[in-house]
Amino acid sequence: MKTNLQSKKAIIIVWGGLVLLLLLIIASSFVENSSVRAALILTLPLAQMLLVAVFFMHLCVSPKLYWAFAAAGLFWLTSLFTLVACDYLTRRWH
Amino acid sequence: MSEAEPSYLSAGDTLGSWLLTTDHKRIGLLYLFSILFFFFIAACAAALMRLELLTPQGDLVFSETYNKLFTMHGVLMVWFFLIPSVPSVLGNFLVPLMVGARDLAFPRLNLLSWYLFVVGGFFVMHAIVIGGVDTGWTFYTPYSSAYSNSHVIQMALGIFIAGFSSILTGLNFIITIQKMRAPGLTWFRLPLFIWSMFATSIILVLATPVLAITLVLLSVERIWGVGIFDPKLGGDPVLFQHLFWFYSHPAVYIMILPGMGVVSEIIPCFARKKMFGYRFVAFSSMAIAMIGFLVWGHHMFVSSQSIYAGMVFSFLSFLVSIPSAIKVFNWTATLYRGSITFGAPMLYALGFIGLFVMGGMTGLFLASVAVDVHVHGTYFVVAHFHYIMVGGMVTAFMGGMHFWWPKITGRLYPPLMAQIAAALLFLGFNLTFFPQYILGYLGMPRRVHDYAPEFQIYNVLSTIGASVLGLAYLLPLIYLVWSLRYGKPSGANPWEATGLEWKTPSPPPKHNFNETPIVMEEAYNYPSNKDHGDPEHV
């Protein structure tokens, strides 16, 4: 496997991106429309997560197998969420 | 044949060389001794339960005691016998051998996994000894989190620790199978046992953490009196059931997939034919593992889960039966026109197929919401899962132990005794559990120690069956131990089976192979329509 030969500069740029996203997330809480606000606050962190996973955790220079391992947990977590949602979204609560 | 290296059994004979071993074969044996211990305790609990159920009145034990007995039976059998049985005993022993490696990827993690298992078991046994738990192995809230006066947290802690044992074992297998296959051993040349272990390991690794955190949440709720399943705070006890069964349903596939893998090794060998539809069987293992994660709600049809979710889970549960059925068809097709002999491993494998089909079919009955409403919480469910777990899994475990016993110990056992034991198991099992289908259908609830008098005859039959079953477990214990001293030496390949594990001496040397084997043949390269007694043709 090709080992990571990122430059220090690239790493700092990624960090900069993470901080920028953090500021954007905080800025989102100023948005008036509550649905837009919630959507931003829930999706922008996913972008941060991707930056860390792809760059800091070297997925960008790893074989596809590693992507599969990285995605596996998320895949099954999604199935957990989806089927539990299937129950809670169709059940009348209180 | 080089005799230079001693077998793994004689490489070091101090206690330390066993307790600090990193040899996967020795660790497999350490697990074997441990699970037999827990099996024995759990079987005693079952014996007491079956004795109690001889009469309609609850006259042998108090109901609280009975609750503790079935909890103990469930917890020990599920987590300390069934889940580790094939993976941690046969899997640990065979996976490196079958892929042509010297050991698993992480031998020290393997040893750690055994110690975690033992420590977990210690906590569970301690909880039992100081008074036990009465919630059932399912720990439903809010009884377990708020009202039970029994030692829930200690038992939960024991299971939590043992869970890490599972995770480490699964992790080890995944990496070993992925990365350490011998040259030429492509994925589709692997023994189907390895495919089963790989699929099982995916479940071990991804489902067990959910159980772990669920037990943590349960314990937090018990300790501090507040928590997320607490109805007083607006919490939902059904959420516990979602989380619990998200693990526990895939857990039953952890239990059965390895057994299917064992059967997939025995059938081609004793029918002297390559596995029919190899790729179908391989992909079915993966499909069972994946779809098995999506069906847990069928344990919750009457829990107040939404009816729409119930329908979705019902549909998915029907879907998950398909890959299992595919396997059964392929085993059958392998048997068709094979040169079948009926050695003990084969008897167990055949028993597995029949009993698994019955258990699986009744699973389909339970997957239909309408039927389940009628039989949920009755002995029908108990019969169903015992058909799969005992009729399926324990039978497969016995079959596997008999098949690989010569490899593990270098000895042969008396064949007729073994065949008798296998037949006895089949008979005793059916006598024990078939009446329970009828009981459940007629309405006898599970987890109660007294019942309406009209159910007595079936309970008596069941208890008689359990005694026969006990004998069927005892017999192999006797002759297998006997064989250690007096059994004929087996040689490297007494069954003339294919597979890398048979190409090394019995018992294998510590490092498995003198040189890394190179694989150039397909799996199950049995010559068809030849005399199986002629070694030249193997």
Place this chain on the structure above:
Amino acid sequence: MFEEPSIVAEQFEDASQQAEASRLGLWTFLATEVLFFGVVLLAYVVYWHVYPADFAAACKRTNLVLGTLNSVILVTSSLTMALAVQSDLARQRKQVVILLMVTILLGASFLGVKVVEYSEDITERLLPGPNFASDLPLHSQLFFCLYWIATALHGVHLIIGLCVLSVMVILAGRGKLMAGGRHTWLELSGLYWHFVDIVWILLYPLLYLLGRHL
């Protein structure tokens, strides 16, 4: 491609197989952690769906300043960790030691801030139970149950990470990482540390921002 000198364990054929097995092994472990933390997230999402108003009210009572400070601290520690791994590849031993020590320092600061925050939460009676703040609605206690559990679990993982990094810093100081054939150990520690960062990245907006309209 450079050669990584390694001590190869006997079950492996060569160093590269060992390194790959270790990396994949750690990714497998991280997959288990995803499911582990994911359950807490699930409970959170379920109850948010069921009690949105109570959860929003509860969310407003978390300390946004301290939470945000911790986010900055942790993401910066990820930076120094990544730089440390890169420096080890470049065999810059001293830089590795410094960067690892800064990472540890940042990690410890995170914990320090958390301690301050926790004491404040206790003073404000945000611990679920009979003494729970009476001005908050009943179901806010569910929010705080999950807040305490999630942050405590994260904290435990962070502490474990600090222990691992302390060992790494000692090895780095003795020149035993890249030069001693143990670069993979540092890489794996980095993967774990970044994962701990990711968990916080996901927890922060859920616990501190979702119910707030600034």
